[in-house]
Amino acid sequence: MPHADTLTVVHHDDTRTRFKDVRYELHRDGIRIWSAEGEHLVTDILMTQAYRQRATAG
Structure with a gap:
């Protein structure tokens, strides 16, 4: 499972959500x-x- 110090998610409406010190999994959904x-x-x-x-x- 990847680890990121900073993870930014860009949404379909161009807003951004930032997370710090996370683990994440990408899925089709x-x-x-x-x-x-x-x-x-x-x-x-x-x-x-x-x-x-x-x-x-x-």
Whole structure:
């Protein structure tokens, strides 16, 4: 299950919902998101953007 530090969901009406520090699963019918606030199911998705910050080795 992918992890994202920041996940942005762009809805069909061009509004955006942002989540921080989440795990998520993409499905044909939408995206299921687990965050500190609980579980979310979003079905009106136009696009998603997930970012993961990783510490550099060295």
